[in-house]
Amino acid sequence: MAWPTHRSLADTRVFLELSDAAWAKWPLAGPYLVFARDGVTLLGSAGILNDDAERAQIGYIIARDAWGRGYATEALAAMRDLSAQLRLSRLYAMCHPDHRASARVLEKCGFALESTLKAHAEFPNLEPGIRADVACYVIHPAIC
Secondary structure (H helix, E strand, O other): OOOOOOOOHHHHHHHHHHHHHHHHHOOOOEEEEEEOOOOOOEEEEEEEEEOOOOEEEEEEEEOHHHOOOOHHHHHHHHHHHHHHHOOOOEEEEEEOOOOHHHHHHHHHOOOEEEEEEEEEEEOOOOOOOOEEEEEEEEEOHHHO
């Protein structure tokens, strides 16, 4: 993750305020909850964060104990499909270059590696304070 885990109620409130702002500005875009197939167990979230009216970043976060069961691919595919309703021309996602499982999820959903951005972002839960390379994957929904 490119953000620290929530350690307090205040952290969660900041996230909810950012989420509300995204929903207010970009209808349909913002965070969505991801539930297990039982419809009850919360596993994480997925979402779209617009840069502008034509470009957006997509992402997901799934609880570690649910990895390898298809939830990430299903959530990412749903966000990719939703992006068509938003008429986006560019949809991108970023992941740590060493996280092969995330790269594989992106590839299964039609994303292709565009570039590796050098010292682009921090991964505070891995190496706090260190800027790391980031793999940038892209898809062009308007032409898919």
